[in-house]
Amino acid sequence: MxxxxxxxxxxxxxxxxxxxxxxxxxxxxxxxxxxxxxxxxxxxxxxxxxxxxxxxxxxxxxxxxxxxxxxxxxxxxxxxxxxxxxxxxxxxxQWEEQSDAVESAYSCALCHIDGMKRELFGPYYATHNPVKHWPTFLTKKPSAKKPVKIEVWFHGSCALWAPNVHLHGSQLTNLEPQLDIFWSQTCAVCRKNGASIPVQNKKNTFVHYPCAQNKGYKLDEHALLCNS
Ligand SMILES: [Zn+2]
Ligand SMILES: [Zn+2]
Structure with a gap:
């Protein structure tokens, strides 16, 4: 042992x-x-x-x-x-007013409907260099060819249904590139630009949120698209 x-x-x-x-x-x-x-x-x-x-x-x-x-x-x-x-x-x-931004109409930057009932959220700011698709329905296009910061307002639903735009604190992220895309897209219902919601199974077809609702389109909240 x-x-x-x-x-x-x-x-x-x-x-x-x-x-x-x-x-x-x-x-x-x-x-x-x-x-x-x-x-x-x-x-x-x-x-x-x-x-x-x-x-x-x-x-x-x-x-x-x-x-x-x-x-x-x-x-x-x-x-x-x-x-x-x-x-x-x-x-x-905290909301910070940015005085160097181009003032815009109090209308939704996506669906063009004005905020008569003070229901728009904003202002948010987006700096474009250059703006490929200037939103003439919001404000006149500036003549100077330099980066432009523009003030924008949205309906809550219009912003929520806009793909690739996320709310981070008081800011909407990825706004600049997405707005350029949305302003290049025409709504299949009202024929105005700013359409952000893709229509399923229809190539290059987009609608505004209120237009989709008015037409009774079925909205798919998981995929941020709708069925006509
Ligand atoms: Zn809207
Ligand atoms: Zn529309």
């Missing part, structure tokens, strides 16, 4: 060194992470910490009550977090 024990122990002892090294590397990563987190925490504290509060939002602790451990954040943590979230939400939905 003793011989077996002696034979086995050197083998076990031979293994630790590489494990030790791994552990040391891991510790280094953790330290870097900690330092980085600490820097961010300080930045958030500086910006969002309530001015009246005396306690800094510091390291959270475990609090054990009735044998159950819960994380207890220090001082004004909840307040700091809600201030941070509010700030980012406000920034995301």
């Amino acid at each position: 003793e011989i077996v024990k002696n034979e086995a122990s050197p083998e076990v002892k031979a293994k630790p060194p590489p494990r030790k090294r791994r552990k040391a590397q891991k510790k280094k990563v953790e330290d870097d992470e900690y330092t980085e987190n600490k820097i961010f925490a300080n930045m958030i504290n500086q910006k969002f910490q309530p001015k009246s509060g005396r306690k800094k939002d510091e390291t959270p602790m475990f609090e054990v009550r009735n044998g159950r451990a819960t994380i207890k954040n220090s001082g004004n943590h909840e307040q700091t977090v809600s201030r941070t979230l509010d700030y980012h939400m406000n920034k995301l939905f």
